[in-house]
Amino acid sequence: MACVPSNSPRCFPKSGFVILDPKEKIEEEEVPFYDPHNFYSVYIGEVLASRYQVVSKLG
Secondary structure, rough: OOOOOOOOOOOOOOOOOOOOOOOOOOOOOOOOOOHHHHHHOOOOEEEEEEOOOOOOOOO
């Protein structure tokens, strides 16, 4: 992998991890205090604080 500036999208390996089947159900927990207005909407590929890149979303 090549080095890129910290605010650019990262390059990720194409092997070495398990890809989950999207048809397979995964146990999820319910959070009774959840209110979508209290959370920041992120987008896949978004880089936060010039350091963290969103690669996946839960839910």
